[in-house]
Amino acid sequence: MQSHFKYYHGQLCAEDVPVAKLADEFGTPLYIYSRSHLIRQYRALADAMKSVKPHIYFAIKSNSNLAVIRTLADQGAGADVVSGGELYRARKAGVPAEKIVFAGVGKSVAEIDYALKEDIKFFTVESEAELHRISERAEAVGTKGRIAIRVNPDVDPKTHKYTSTGKAENKFGVDLTRAERAYEQALRLAGVEVVGMHMHLGSPIMTPTPYTEALQKVRPMCEQLKKDVPTFRHLDIGGGLGISYKAEQDPLDPRDFASAVLPLLHDLGLEVGMEPGRFIAGNAGILVTRVEYVKDSPSKTFIIVDAAMNDLIRPALYEAHHEIIPVVQTIERLFGDIVGPVCESGDFLAAERELPAVEEGDLLAVLSAGAYGFVMASNYNSRGRAAEIMVEGDRAELVRARETWDDLLRGETIPEW
């Protein structure tokens, strides 16, 4: 599928807006999101899966900017949240509570109380202890928490060990045997209503096979629950659909995904939920950075830019590959690393690669930065977090201001003594 970040007359544009113009106006490092890309990806998935009328809960953790959430909410998307803060954001951005599901292994009492008050669609329950806590808190306020047990089907999603979640050794969900017990307990608890089952295998997943394997494993239990429990009507198959991070890599086509999983879903007769994050937001965003210095060493060249691991941690954390292209097209190449100003050797955006031959003051765009980019940014080395821009056609708007040094000090005090 076509990118929304393309060259026109040698100038990289975000939709119809020259990236260099945005960098000059708003400074760098700068995240830029294409609204049209977000919408296209959402629709492509909804369309591929339309025979089961999927409930698409956008995984807020992948990109929680209010403008991004609102764009998707306007298309009909719900939200998959994993904290009280994400629930708050989703509500502020206009996602109706009845389209919000709440996952995560460590929901606090305060978070559960807040979600019960909002009356969200359901909690994805990750342990028996959590089941009891939700029931107690709901009973205390005279309500019931709707729940789906997160089943860990022990399937290998064939991804980085830090982003695999559906294997037996991962902390997420409960194994199939425990899940059976958890459902039995849930049915006896006065403060919960059993409405479904949830699974999420990890990400990014590049073939439909882990999903079909997992579905085959959970189907018998779903069929049984549907028979025994009148309120059991949802199966949420999680997120994790892969995108291309490399020019030559084929993304997971939503139509191939759909034709593999739909046969395993149709006859179940359950409402189908999905929680894509990266698939929708990943290639909707770029991180624009300016070259500060070019430094030669005996073994390679270091391109030192103004974005760092605090802005985009994926290369440092997962050795993730992001394509990096010049904002003004050039064919000249050099071999080296692109590194940031942070005082860590792990602070790189690209390592040991053929790179565009840029010079001090030139701009570079880090691609596929729309998911798990800004949301994982930190203030390490007392660096303010980048600004975020949304574009659509020839319109561009600042959707989050760059953090100032004063922002960094907010809330801190020095004791009198």
Ligand code: LLP
């Ligand atoms: N649902 C649940 C329960 C999840 O835990 C996740 C991601 C998703 C949905 C969305 O997955 P997606 O469709 O975006 O792949 N920081 C890592 C990814 C961590 C994903 C955590 N859970 C990265 O940068 O690759």
